[in-house]
Amino acid sequence: MEQSTIKLSKKIKNDLKKQMNHPGETYETVIARLLKNAQEDDVLSPAIIKNIEEGVADIKAGRVYTSEQVKKRLGLK
Known part of the structure; x- marks a missing residue:
């Protein structure tokens, strides 16, 4: 070497x-x-690419929550 x-x-x-x-x-x-x-x-692995694509599709379809909605649902301030 x-x-x-x-x-x-x-x-x-x-x-x-x-x-x-x-x-x-x-x-x-x-x-x-x-x-x-x-x-x-x-x-990026195929699984990561798939997850990213699913996330983008969720956003485009309106399947998202604001931080305030999540906090309210979890009973947080």
């Missing part, structure tokens, strides 16, 4: 430490996991 050195600000280094799942986790593992998660977040 080729190794490289990169410069990080103290803030970024501390942010990466906060993302560690355990004290022995390497920065490389943390960065790889964050990159994988970022790539996965860019893709």
Whole structure:
């Protein structure tokens, strides 16, 4: 494996430490996991797309409630 050195600000280094799942986790593992998660977040699953489409259809059909209506129904102020 080729190794490289990169410069990080103290803030970024501390942010990466906060993302560690355990004290022995390497920065490389943390960065790889964050990159994988970022790539996965860019893709909407078919279930998410379906939920969005259903929500838009509900809005267009008027099947929505205002915050005040919800509060009243739940007995909140």
